[in-house]
Amino acid sequence: MEFLGYRRPDGKVGIRNHTLIIPTSVCSSTVAFHISQQVPGTVALANQHGCCQIGADYEQTLRTLINLGKNPNVGAVLVVGLGCEGVPIHQVVAEIGATGKPVEVVVIQEVGGTLRATAEGVRKIVELTRQVDHLQPEKINISELSLAIECGGSDFTSGLASNPAAGIAADLLEAAGGNVMLSETTEFIGAEHILARRAKSPEVAEKLFKIVRDCEERAKFSNFDLRDGQPTPGNIAGGISSIEEKSLGCIYKAGHALIQGVLKYGEIPGEKGLYIMDSPGQDVDSVSGMLASGATVVIFTTGRGTPTGSPIAPVIKITANERTFKMMEDNMDIDASSIITGQETIEQVGQRIFNEIIHVANGRKSKAEILGHQEFGIYKIAPTF
Template sequence: MCTFITWKGNGEGVTALSLDAVTFWGYRRPDGRVGIRNHVLILPTIVCATQAAKHITELVQGTVSFIHQHGCAQVGVDYEQTFRTYVGMGTNPNVYGVVVLGLGCETHQARSIAGEIAKSGKPVEVVSIQDHGGTLYTVAEGARIAAKMVQDASALHREPFDLRELIVGTECGGSDACSGLSANPAVGVVSDMIVDHGGTSILAETTELIGAEHLLANRAVDDRVAKKVYEVIQAMESRAFKMGVDIRTGNPSPGNIRGGLSSLEEKSLGAANKAGTRPLQELIDYAEAPTKKGLVWMDTPGHDIEQLTGMVAGGAQIVLFTTGRGTPTGSPIAPVIKISTNTAIFNKMGDNIDINAGTIIDGTETIEAVGQRLFDEMVSVCSGKWTKSEILKQHDFGIYRIGPTF
């Protein structure tokens, strides 16, 4: 496992001096990427097909799907982003194969999405409710195809891989006054460890980095990346100003306020700690795959489910999710490790939370010790251990939408 021999502070963060090799057990995909789960995804391209997809998952063990309201009456960049998200979910390395399920007349055509997913080399089939003569015939055909995929997927065996194969998403939701002091800095330690092992760590939630943008710009690898940091922050604030809202100085959600946070800037300074201390390599759009290793910022909203979906569609195989108020949020295809910022919420919502970082607040563990414990848990989950959100089938999904619906 990864072991820190010693640590030193340099005024800008903490640096690990020695790291041992680490491996996890996963599945090599035809496109070269590595999955930590082996799902068959029933992917409904239109809201009208989500119930049929749900019926297929109820019939065929080993399949997953999600309910959503997207897929039609979308144009321009809104259409392109949703299309990219569907394709990204299908090509995520945690997915062995995909049954793309459409209605037939929707904007996001199932065959177009299946064609893009097929470029990854994984098994892909298309089923259409209109072409197959209604829901019952569609469910029967989809279940038949999915059952064969599941059987083929079950024949695969896990192999050992280096951490450079991992893309790890980081997220906070239901934050409180302890978030920036305990769980988020602990995630930051893990982020640094992932980067040091050659992997990729995604920082998201642009709205919740407003007020901390200068800290990240100072860590940009070049002026181009630093400039883009300010551009995405300005664009997010401009959208709020058009609605007559100044979100920089305004209060966050009611739960955040009850948790002790007074403003978005205060929340942002704590949220930015998830990024650790390593250089910022690039900024990418929502549901876009990173092109570089290291620390990457994905431009997402602060909505928990939407940002989670964006990171998974961008290729994240696993997500580290901190919470001070408590949340059951999960993903249909990527395990989500929940980390509590305080011991009280860990004890109260033990059914949902995997790791307690409240020990930092209690004074019984250091940030580095919790980071190491979280890192070890992450490696175990990557090798097959189930998270609580997986056990409870918390299959949340939502796409960040742009502009009007036509």
């Protein structure tokens, strides 16, 4: 089976051809946005970090920004820096440029402020766009797809129907040789031992247990019990009774394949197969991390409904709640409520989800794309100093 993709100089394959603007700090985010406004079709990240971060938190932001630029859905990159931020501007440029894709940089303090930086950025982004706009997609085997799996606004239908169906789609892609990523560490709590049974080695299982332990320890250090915030009020209203029930529903999205490894937030996997990524339960931050890890398409299950998308990858929304599909049909791509009513099996809907992934990889826009949803956030793991 094949799809139409863009083969990048480093051999990776994307399903979109974005020209991306990366602000290296919150202080350059407005200039990045102004540049994007003047050149239709470009995308600017809404980076709220990049300065006064330390240790693992700093490293995570740096890794995420660089790897977002490396994402195969990105054809060219303009990096916009302020000039005095913590993130090393020219390191970001160099590491993205090492992939072979065209990269340019504008530093606000060096060119003389907002107006001059915007003008210089527009000039450069136009040239970058010209360099990649002519690229034509080619037929690619589906083993080159990289799938992120997310859930948000869950209710009782999520664990019963849409999540297991998403797991079937994930299994189909993994069996075809593709990459699959599952995130949201907070939603493994109480079910991590079940996931760990599928680890390919004791070392992978221990990494899985460690990210869950570390997550709980961070909450305890803040004098906070995760069970006070999970399930969320919306989850509870939707019929989910406990964090363990939510976790048991969440892990269905990973299907049945062996877990090849556990990734840091925004870390790119070295091999194909199913991976777990350490991330928060916050949907936007979680998806952004998987994009930095190389995901090119996202399936997103929701019971109560959520409109969020992403800046550089199509997000396919799936709900098994018939009322949610009718109320939010503008946002929902797949109605999986036929599982609840008994009209279709989990396997049949999983096949439908897989087919939709292929259609979207071939250029069909998801509803989040059509509506311009580009929500973005980087997971912070320490205070800003």
